[in-house]
Amino acid sequence: MRDATPQGTYKVQALDRAFAVLDLLGESDTPLGLAQVAASLQLHKSTAHRFLMVLERHRMVERTSNGKFRLGLRLFDFGNRAIEQYDLRDRAQPHLRRLVAETEETAHLALLEAARVIYIDKIEPTRSVRMITRVGASNPVHCTAVGKAMLAFLPPERSAEILKRVRFERMTTRTIATLDALRTELEKTHRRGYAVDDEELEEGLRCIAVPVLDAQRLPVAAVSVSGPSFRVTAQKLPSIANHLLQCVRGISMDMGYMPSGRGARSAVLA
Amino acid sequence: MRDATPQGTYKVQALDRAFAVLDLLGESDTPLGLAQVAASLQLHKSTAHRFLMVLERHRMVERTSNGKFRLGLRLFDFGNRAIEQYDLRDRAQPHLRRLVAETEETAHLALLEAARVIYIDKIEPTRSVRMITRVGASNPVHCTAVGKAMLAFLPPERSAEILKRVRFERMTTRTIATLDALRTELEKTHRRGYAVDDEELEEGLRCIAVPVLDAQRLPVAAVSVSGPSFRVTAQKLPSIANHLLQCVRGISMDMGYMPSGRGARSAVLA
DNA sequence: TATAATTTCTCATATGATGGGACACGCGTC
DNA sequence: GACGCGTGTCCCATCATATGAGAAATTATA
Numbered sequence: 001m002r003d004a005t006p007q008g009t010y011k012v013q014a015l016d017r018a019f020a021v022l023d024l025l026g027e028s029d030t031p032l033g034l035a036q037v038a039a040s041l042q043l044h045k046s047t048a049h050r051f052l053m054v055l056e057r058h059r060m061v062e063r064t065s066n067g068k069f070r071l072g073l074r075l076f077d078f079g080n081r082a083i084e085q086y087d088l089r090d091r092a093q094p095h096l097r098r099l100v101a102e103t104e105e106t107a108h109l110a111l112l113e114a115a116r117v118i119y120i121d122k123i124e125p126t127r128s129v130r131m132i133t134r135v136g137a138s139n140p141v142h143c144t145a146v147g148k149a150m151l152a153f154l155p156p157e158r159s160a161e162i163l164k165r166v167r168f169e170r171m172t173t174r175t176i177a178t179l180d181a182l183r184t185e186l187e188k189t190h191r192r193g194y195a196v197d198d199e200e201l202e203e204g205l206r207c208i209a210v211p212v213l214d215a216q217r218l219p220v221a222a223v224s225v226s227g228p229s230f231r232v233t234a235q236k237l238p239s240i241a242n243h244l245l246q247c248v249r250g251i252s253m254d255m256g257y258m259p260s261g262r263g264a265r266s267a268v269l270a
Numbered sequence: 271m272r273d274a275t276p277q278g279t280y281k282v283q284a285l286d287r288a289f290a291v292l293d294l295l296g297e298s299d300t301p302l303g304l305a306q307v308a309a310s311l312q313l314h315k316s317t318a319h320r321f322l323m324v325l326e327r328h329r330m331v332e333r334t335s336n337g338k339f340r341l342g343l344r345l346f347d348f349g350n351r352a353i354e355q356y357d358l359r360d361r362a363q364p365h366l367r368r369l370v371a372e373t374e375e376t377a378h379l380a381l382l383e384a385a386r387v388i389y390i391d392k393i394e395p396t397r398s399v400r401m402i403t404r405v406g407a408s409n410p411v412h413c414t415a416v417g418k419a420m421l422a423f424l425p426p427e428r429s430a431e432i433l434k435r436v437r438f439e440r441m442t443t444r445t446i447a448t449l450d451a452l453r454t455e456l457e458k459t460h461r462r463g464y465a466v467d468d469e470e471l472e473e474g475l476r477c478i479a480v481p482v483l484d485a486q487r488l489p490v491a492a493v494s495v496s497g498p499s500f501r502v503t504a505q506k507l508p509s510i511a512n513h514l515l516q517c518v519r520g521i522s523m524d525m526g527y528m529p530s531g532r533g534a535r536s537a538v539l540a
Numbered sequence: 541t542a543t544a545a546t547t548t549c550t551c552a553t554a555t556g557a558t559g560g561g562a563c564a565c566g567c568g569t570c
Numbered sequence: 571g572a573c574g575c576g577t578g579t580c581c582c583a584t585c586a587t588a589t590g591a592g593a594a595a596t597t598a599t600a
Contacts, residue, residue: 010320010323010324010327011324011587012284012288012320012321012324012588013323013557013586013587013588014284014326014557014587014588015281015284015285015324015325015328015329018282018285018288018359019328019330022348026347026351026352027349027356033575033577034576034577035576035578036579042507043559044558044559044560045559045577045578045579046379046558046560046561046579046581047557047558047559049447049579050280050282050557050558051282051285051375052282053280053579054280054285055280055285057280058285058289059383060287060289062383062591064545067577067578070352070355071348071351071355072352073352073353073381073383073388073390073406075345075348075351075352076349076350076388076390076405076406077296077349077388077406077407077408078296078348078349078406079293079345079348079349079350079406080346080348080349080404080405080406080407081296081341081345081348081406082296082341082342082343082346082349083343083346083347085299085340085341111343112586113343118346118347122348133353134350134354135346135350136343136346136347136348136350136351137346137347137350148595156537158572164598166572174284183511199456231463232450234366243358245285250400255478256527262415263513270366281556281557282556282557283555283556283557283588284556284557284587284588303546303547304546304548305545305546305547314589314590314591315546315548315590316548316549316550316587316589316590316591316592317548317588317590318587319547319549320589321549323548337546337597383567385584460552541573541600542599542600543598543599543600544590544598544599545589545597545598545599546595546596546597546598546599547594547595547596547597548581548593548594548595548596549592549593549594549595550578550591550592550593550594550598551589551590551591551592552589552591553587553589553590554585554587554588555587555588555589555590555593556586556588556589557584557585557586557587557588558582558583558584558586558587560580560581560582560583560584561580561581561582561593562577562579562580562581562582563579563580563581564577564579564580565576565577565578565579566576566577566578567573567574567575567576567577568571568573568576569572569573569574569582570571570573570574570592
């Protein structure tokens with residue numbers, strides 16, 4: 001019942017197991033004891049114990065006062081090193097803040113990885129219901145505005161590559177369920193210049209997103225505004241989209257992506 | 271020259287090696303090729319290759335377009351899960367923002383782990399030189415204001431435990447270099463109610479910090495304000511300290527740490 | 541194109557992870 | 571206080587598993 005990555009031919013048992021441990025601890029919202037870890041992963045106590053001790057030495061896990069295990073702060077360190085390379089995040093932040101101030105809704109910054117989107121930042125308006133998303137978490141492309149925004153502006157060959165891998169999990173009744181439907185949606189998105197997720201990921205939640213384009217006019221990320229459907233109404237979409245476009249234009253400038261010189265501005269920024 | 275954790279008796283070679291790979295990629299600011307990884311870690315090509323493939327399958331590393339390796343976003347995911355358990359961070363953020371607005375200098379939120387402090391959040395004023403610190407990074411306790419702030423308000427037995435482990439690395443000419451000196455400094459800190467780092471970590475950088483106390487009046491974290499010495503002058507310290515105290519009081523409240531009921535307020539909040 | 545420097549893959553070998561099981565602890569029950 | 575149960579810790583003989591030499595394939599460099 002764990003993640004299906006069947007084509008992975010290279011194997012190092014110890015590593016797979018260690019990551020399974022980390023996974024487990026990451027999923028659980030409460031620290032786990034040795035016994036629970038061993039049982040959940042079908043490892044024998046001594047094995048699980050050894051792993052946990054080694055992981056602890058590396059500060060990948062740490063023990064609570066009562067001896068239970070949870071994820072360690074080393075991971076936090078690594079995580080921050082990992083996104084550091086994408087300085088996109090730092091640069092984008094002020095623009096996202098402005099966006100949130102303007103729209104009074106939650107803004108997300110996401111990257112595309114395989115057929116999933118990964119949220120690398122989230123800004124929430126001061127007074128609002130907190131969103132469930134966690135920075136670092138991921139969602140399938142097909143049911144998110146950010147995902148569709150990036151796909152729609154990727155060159156055909158790259159998007160085709162990704163589309164092949166979409167699994168079309170159903171999240172709500174409105175989730176796009178077929179490749180054809182997604183293709184049509186992407187064309188619509190491209191024409192419109194922004195992507196919409198109309199309760200396709202989560203009941204009652206509406207999002208709207210536009211891609212951040214690099215110097216070659218290729219999407220490197222996407223910014224979205226999300227809020228409860230009753231506030232993010234169909235009428236408001238164009239206005240929000242405008243704020244979004246301003247925002248990503250700002251980000252692109254800050255990243256040093258020239259407005260692509262002369263004429264020929266893409267549909268998005270036009 | 272690697273990390274000295276000699277007493278760690280439990281060993282899983284594969285894990286140690288895998289983490290060494292991650293470490294290496296984390297240190298390097300530019301992606302590395304298989305050959306470089308293998309050479310740096312004295313692993314044989316095939317071994318390094320296998321590891322990298324497995325790590326890639328787990329998305330702990332990813333490949334750039336030219337085939338080189340760097341840290342993967344899965345680590346970012348894990349890191350955020352790890353920090354999630356300390357919801358301190360989320361709760362503290364608004365208070366830190368206010369603090370930054372008031373002082374116009376950079377604020378940090380840090381935790382204590384072993385004899386080091388780990389920065390779990392950083393807020394920078396809009397117009398300012400960017401600080402070099404990275405969220406997730408760590409520093410020795412003895413040369414940071416946050417470290418001294420926490421140590422000074424820890425119960426003697428706990429702080430003694432930590433003091434034993436301090437290595438007294440020299441960072442600048444002003445870095446505290448002996449256990450005795452540190453002890454005196456901690457007493458001073460305790461009396462004063464706030465800790466000061468006067469260019470002890472970095473030339474030209476002055477910091478001031480106070481601990482965040484939990485319901486049992488124990489430090490769980492510390493908040494600091496840092497800036498160039500010419501702006502963060504000796505005269506300004508008390509005023510900044512006041513803002514800091516307000517800030518941590520706010521955080522404590524938000525965390526549900528009651529103002530400890532009746533009388534007996536600690537020196538810090540008094 | 542030739543040549544060098546990569547990365548990828550295969551496979552026999554012995555190293556090193558494995559898990560059975562013994563021990564020690566804390567805790568509630570009898 | 572003795573017993574049982576559920577913990578976590580530790581040791582060590584066994585063999586499954588990771589290992590690295592080297593060949594093949596790919597990509598960069600001259």
